[in-house]
Amino acid sequence: MNQTGTAQRVYSRIAGTGSYLPENVVTNDDLAKIVDTSDEWIAARTGIRQRHVAAEGETTSDLAYQASLRALEAAGVKPEELDLIVLGTTTPDLIFPSSACLLQHRLGANGCGAFDVNAACSGFLYGLSVADKFIRTGDAKTVLVVGSETLTRMVDWEDRTTCVLFGDGAGAVVLKADTDTGILSTHMHADGGKKELLWNPVGVSVGFKEDEKNAGVRISMAGSEVFKHAVRALDSVVDETLAANNLDKSDLDWLIPHQANLRIIEATAKRLEMPMERVIVTVDRHGNTSSGSVPLALDEAVRSGKVERGQLVLLEAFGGGFTWGSALLRY
Ligand code: ACO
Numbered sequence: 001m002n003q004t005g006t007a008q009r010v011y012s013r014i015a016g017t018g019s020y021l022p023e024n025v026v027t028n029d030d031l032a033k034i035v036d037t038s039d040e041w042i043a044a045r046t047g048i049r050q051r052h053v054a055a056e057g058e059t060t061s062d063l064a065y066q067a068s069l070r071a072l073e074a075a076g077v078k079p080e081e082l083d084l085i086v087l088g089t090t091t092p093d094l095i096f097p098s099s100a101c102l103l104q105h106r107l108g109a110n111g112c113g114a115f116d117v118n119a120a121c122s123g124f125l126y127g128l129s130v131a132d133k134f135i136r137t138g139d140a141k142t143v144l145v146v147g148s149e150t151l152t153r154m155v156d157w158e159d160r161t162t163c164v165l166f167g168d169g170a171g172a173v174v175l176k177a178d179t180d181t182g183i184l185s186t187h188m189h190a191d192g193g194k195k196e197l198l199w200n201p202v203g204v205s206v207g208f209k210e211d212e213k214n215a216g217v218r219i220s221m222a223g224s225e226v227f228k229h230a231v232r233a234l235d236s237v238v239d240e241t242l243a244a245n246n247l248d249k250s251d252l253d254w255l256i257p258h259q260a261n262l263r264i265i266e267a268t269a270k271r272l273e274m275p276m277e278r279v280i281v282t283v284d285r286h287g288n289t290s291s292g293s294v295p296l297a298l299d300e301a302v303r304s305g306k307v308e309r310g311q312l313v314l315l316e317a318f319g320g321g322f323t324w325g326s327a328l329l330r331y
Contacts, residue, residue: 064172088125123319
């Protein structure tokens, strides 16, 4: 209770950010040696120039671990202080245990709740939304939220329509309960009716078919259809987010979007009438790292000194499912 006798609102404040990219960099020119493509085509259609690819044996939880160590250090939080770990991923190390459990043990945070969230490229924002609810209800005070992916493991390197798009990487944030400032609202949406437009149709319950084994473990995407749905959904969710907070687009300091395609990012920036100088772009260097992309961009924005305490930041993402979502925060 505050001095007026009303319950004080609790926010989830980002206390620290971290990220990690695998060492191996694959350029567009490297890809042009294996499929019929060119640096010009990829850069013009997507904005991507290069992507990082995990080394053999390097897993999603390995990337998550490095990003988490950096976020914990930045926040000044010890692993044993964590009440919860939420990890957004669509490329877990194993079917089970979850990558969140593998990460938890490696961090030395045994005992706290830990689970994965699979919402494709929206995984980090879905995870952030869940973590925010735990903090706001008082059930947790310190939460680690991670987005980590090794998407290149399920890319068909002979399919030029998809292999040029994806990369590996991880980002993490430590959220702490705070009475002053933090996440103002989160918004999650899904439409399972469009699943065939962007999916990997292999799974446990549908059964593994031996003859489809190699052809099946691959991302399949109707690119231009996904593009149209992504722009529409993101326009709608940014409008919804501003309206929910009685804010105008001119109030925003930064847009930190999912990094799938520079043209999609520019469309959202245009909708918000934001100059590209106020938009964090990493897609040129990272490609699409799915759940990793928003926290990777956020960490870069924080560590470069672009995003400062007190500024209003809008995060958004769109991915397979379809899923899409946003978070508005006072950093
Ligand atoms: N190099 C050269 N040519 C290519 C390549 C390539 N790498 N890939 C496709 N082409 C060709 C196509 O074959 C086609 O040729 P055609 O006209 O002779 O048939 C032509 O280029 C145009 O293809 P489009 O698919 O219409 O190209 P488009 O401008 O739509 O760009 C892209 C494709 C980049 C995939 C775009 O549609 C896109 O970014 N879509 C959205 C992706 C996205 O946001 N995904 C969501 C998140 S991912 C997740 O959740 C896992």
